[in-house]
Amino acid sequence: MFVRSIALILLLFIHDAFCHNNKNILRGIQSSLLSMYIPSKPFTCLDGTISIPFEFVNDDYCDCRDGSDEPGTSACPNGQFFCENKGYVGITIPSHFVGDGVCDCCDGSDEYENEIICNNTCFELAKKTNEERERRRLLHEQGVAKKNEMIAKAGSIRIERKNRLEELEEQLKRLETDLNEKEELKRQAEEPETAHKDKHQKAWEEERAIRELARRDEQMQDMFNDLDTNQDKLVSIKELQVHTELDNDKENDFTDEEVKTILGADSVTLDEFNSTVFEQISNSYQKITQSVTNEQVSTTESNKATPEPSTEEDHGISDEEKREHSVDDDAHDKNDMDDNLDDIDTKDDIDQPTSLDHTKHVHDDTAPDFDDETKKFIQIADQARNDFKDAEKKVRDVKKEIEDLQKRAEMNLGEHDEFSIMYDQCYDYEEREYTYRVCMFKSAVQIPKGGGSEVTIGYWESWGSEPNKYSVMKYTNGVSCWNGPSRSLTIHLRCGIENRAIDVREPTKCEYAMIFETPAVCDENIGAKLSHQDTHTEF
Structure with missing residues (x-):
């Protein structure tokens, strides 16, 4: 018992000492x-x-x-x-x-x-961390090497662009001088061309005026003869009164007074008709259409109403068969009468003259072809115009190229122009439903794989903000979403040994985010820092 007590006391002492330590x-x-x-x-x-x-x-x-x-x-x-x-x-x-x-x-x-x-597990974690650190160091090291190549190419591009601009500016001076000369040659060639064309047109207008006058006289004479039904060389009130289409007041009869207002007298001679009446009625006047005579209609009705006598062949035919024959005969008679009426109407339509306006339209003449001398001047002027257009196009094309080169020169393509070789280059990212295509410093689109039109999701706007402005690219003012904002794209750039899009998301409605790898953002300072970084550095 004593031994056990001593052992217990010793154990408590050791525990207290351990806890104290x-x-x-x-x-x-x-x-x-x-x-x-x-x-x-x-x-x-x-x-x-x-x-x-x-x-x-x-x-x-x-x-x-x-x-x-x-x-x-x-x-x-x-x-x-x-x-x-x-x-x-x-x-x-x-x-x-x-x-x-x-x-x-x-x-x-x-x-x-x-x-x-x-x-x-610290050793294993340290090993993995060091491996990842080494991977990132190598990535930045290789990326920086490619970035330096891009910067070197950018320098060559700047020199080429500068030389090209100087060359184009000299070329533009020569082309503008040539354009001025071509414009003067065109003016000189167009003067005789215009003079000969005007001469031709004037001669044609004079000839056409003579033709129109002769045609008018012919139409006027025909109209007078048509109205002069009694052939007494006069057109009287009674002769004109039958043409009710000339009555402006359609609600009442065509009265003697109304007709006399047109004629200006009880009757008119050919000269008087020409000077006072013809112009008044020429656009409304029509010949009276020949109608089907009462005799023709009566004869047709009589033939239809009078039954033919029965013959021996009718004997033995049932009433039902007779009725069928009767219906067929009636239909045949009706068709015959319609054919007669059609023949009459057709003949009348052919013989019936139209209004003067329509007659003029039918008889309008086309201007004759130019004479050989005028054609020669036209050919010379056409060649001068073509030469001027060609010179004008050359000037326009050179100005456009100069404008594009100047715009590119003024564009911010990175601190050392490292993004220069990516200018206007397009890169695709494929996902299940869409292909996303970004053309650097231009625009970005979404292309449906199932067919349909591509949708612009943004136009190049700017870089991001400091301190790492060149790690973000902003594309804005894309096509508006239905019931939503205009589409936009933000590109997050990270170090890679080649230029490629590796992911596209839509974190917010109509606002797209892309991850894009490029050597242009690899940093030699990061590589150096990773190579000398102490593994005990606290995160």
């Missing part, structure tokens, strides 16, 4: 802050509010408002625990993660009070 171990403190935790001195909270005896540090009770007295326990809700993670990267975690049964530190130091065993 554990308590004195400073846990969860960054090396840069160790000078603030001196066991021989009172501890001052890191926010400077109060000082406490050092034995209050890590006693599992929160004395400081900022939780700095409990770096190694979970007592303070706002406390921070530092994982040293030897061989890897030290990190800071919320102190309430300490002792929660989950290994948050790769060295397992956050679970020092628990029986749980945390495997030290």
Whole structure:
């Protein structure tokens, strides 16, 4: 019994000594802050509010408002625990993660009070981190080499562009001089051409006037003869009165007074008709259409009404068959009468003259072809005009090329013109439903794979903002979405050894985001930093 009591006392002594030693171990403190935790001195909270005896540090009770007295326990809700993670990267975690049964530190130091065993994974993490760091270093190293090639090509492009601009400006001077000469030759060639054309046109107009006058006289004579039904060389009121189409007042009869107003007298001679009447009635006048005579209609009706006598062949035919024959005969007679009427109407239509306007239209003449001399001048002028147009096109094309080169020269294509070789180049990204195509510094479109028209999702606007402005490209003012904003595209550039789009998303309606890899954004400083980076650097 005594031995057991001694053993128990010894065990309690060892436990107290162990706990005392554990308590004195400073846990969860960054090396840069160790000078603030001196066991021989009172501890001052890191926010400077109060000082406490050092034995209050890590006693599992929160004395400081900022939780700095409990770096190694979970007592303070706002406390921070530092994982040293030897061989890897030290990190800071919320102190309430300490002792929660989950290994948050790769060295397992956050679970020092628990029986749980945390495997030290710092070496494996360090290995992976170093591999990733090396991969990124090589990527930037290779990318920077390609970027330097792009910058060198940009320099060549600038020189070529400068030389080309100088060449085009000299060429433009020569072309403008040639254009002025061609314009003068055209003017000289068009003068005799115009004179001969005007002469030809004047002669034709005079000839046509004579023809029109003769045609008018002929029509006037025909109209007078048609109206002079009694052939007494006069057109009287009664002769004109039958032409009711000349009556302006359609509601009443064509009275003697109305006819006399047109004639100006009871009757007119040919000369009087020509000078006073013809122009009044020429556009409305029509010959009287010959109608079907009463005799013709009566004869047709009589033939239709009178039955033919029965013959011997009718004997033995049933009433029903007779009725069928009767219907057929009636239809045949009706068709015969319609044919007669059609013949009469057709003849009348052929003989019936139309109004003067229509007659003029029918008899309008086409101007005769130009004579050989005029054709020769036209041919010379055409050649001069063609030469001028060709010279004008050359000037226009050169001006357009100069404008494009100047616009490109003024465009911001990177700090060292590294994006110069990408200017106007197009790159595609394929996904399930669409092909996205971006043409650098121009526009971006969305092309449906199932057919249909492409949709512009933005036009080049600008780079991003500082400090990394050349890592973002903005395309705006695309086609408006239905019930939404205008489409836009933001391109996020990241280092790569070739120019390619690797992803497109639509995080917000009608606002697209693309990830684009290019050597143009690879940074030699990042490569150098990665190659010398200390594996213990705290993130």
